[in-house]
Amino acid sequence: MLNSVRRLLPAFKPLLFRTSLSLHSTTAQRSLLRPRSYSPVTNMSTYNTPKWWKESVIYQIYPSSFQAHPGAKNEQGVGWGTVKGITSRLDYLKSLGVDIVWTSPIYKSPQADMGYDIADYKDIDPIYGSVADVEELIAECKKRDMRLMMDLVVNHTSNMHQWFLDSRSSKSNPKRDWYIWKDPKSRNEAGTPEPPNNWAQILGEANSAWTYDTETGQYYLSVFTPDQPDLNWENPEVREAVWDVMSFWLDKGVAGFRMDVINMISKVPTYPEAPIVLDPATHKYQPGTQFFVNGPKMHDYMHEMYEKVLSKYDTITVGEMPGVDSEDEILRTVGANAKELNMIFIFALVDIDKPNVRMALKDWDVKELKSIVSRWQNVMIERDGWNSVFIENHDNPRSVSRYTDDSDEWRDKGAKLLSLMQTTLGGTIFVYQGEEIGIKNAPMEWDPREYKDIETVNYWNKCQTIYKDDPEKLKLGRKIIQMKARDHARTPMQWSSSPNAGFCDADTEPWMRIMDDWKTVNAEAQMKYEGDELSTWQFWQRGLKDRKEHADVFVYGGFEEVNKDDENVFGYVRTSKEGEKWLVVLNFSGKEQKWMIPTKEVEYWACSNYTKGRADKAKSGELVLKPWEGVLGKVSG
């Protein structure tokens, strides 16, 4: 909740400790210095050339928490989402307006990092189902004119993948070079080895990014956790194996891939020491990201992937690319002629509250939010690239809590405000499971033990070790968990007011605690809602429908930010090639705001997050916006 963030932040400054690696850099300062003008789409550009993957609405499923089919439990006997569960909800997704279902990893995995540690790329983990279940899901999608997108996690495998088991078995094993093995930097007198360099683990920054193997006396690189050894992309056999995995799933009919940390596949080959940015008294290891984000051979590998696989299929591809802010560098991947990927996730917006590490807090304001959004809208139009539009995913807390006010009074308005913004921005839109009903962060009262994510567990262990005698810092650690943990996005989906929110059987305990408000905040109630305004779900449905009907404006149109200096209100005009214009005005504050309509005249206000249909508001001159109000107006030609 923004206001509470603001209340809390002065007390947090300066941050006394930093807690995770800086994967994503903040872009706001730079963009504030660079005001941009209106971005029309030029005739030379292919930006507004229609493509199915540009217009599609993508819905991200976090599979363990989406839907368990009747009787489904994992080995521990707890309720766990399944592939059959996903299939059973396709009609729901269709009615929301979804075209492509992207599921986070469901491959065979020990689940050390919830499936982002894959032990077999061609098999499905039994807790989710089977390959046959996925084939059924693909077929059921097809019947509904929908498609399935898979998560491709190939920067690293699980330490239980056969490739790695072979690799670690001996120094002479043919798979040894499939991973990154190095000798210890040194050994002390007792013979205890030191890692090859000082890089810290990303999901547990108190620890080294290198894991020692006693059998062979070497370290392997594992930048996320020891359970996730990094593949050695320098080895052509590794790349061939990845191309083979991709073709395997594309041949089964999947639409394409979301590619996990795909900009980390090339490492600086000298493995230099990382600069000291975290307090060395408490942090022996330091962020080494600059040496493996967009590394020296990344684009060579991406081109090879395009040549060997992607060019042979009509796919959708989105790269997860944290830590890159350079427009030139990003355009090398998503430019229309780049021959790499359709789009990437740019993290500037979801990292707005991040100083240089993720599990920490930073003050931010609405002008920063406006400048980040406007910057990337303009860049892609001007330079013929393509955006993904998203504000939530499984690695971030809930947007309604983060960018608006999640109190009972304002939560619906805030969730709808964010929906209005996203459904009217250019690019391919991604909706995250539960965002469509405005699920919010778990409250402060939740004990840290309710949090299951490895990052949170490592973070809290670290706090308890380093700050055991400092109650203030421990309290701050708790607050950071409440505001930033990835777990907030991973609570089970709230389907209905039935037991366990309809997520799993009534007599089965869900694998993770369901948010306490599920009896009132759930999909069924919001779909049926009848009142003076639309529920969050209905508002999303409306927005996605309007977006499709006016794709030439909202997906492909030009973008112009208006009244840029306003400190609370984000206003922009979207214009189609034919000159159809829509004005979006979003009040990102809990106070009434007055705002001068910059265009000649608004013909009508097509929607507001306060009304069911059209809104009755001033059509020129001064517009009065209620707290957290967002409106969409058709502008006279």
Ligand code: NOJ
């Ligand atoms: C990014 C994924 O989104 C995240 O959930 C995961 O922990 C890391 N990559 C490692 O795969």
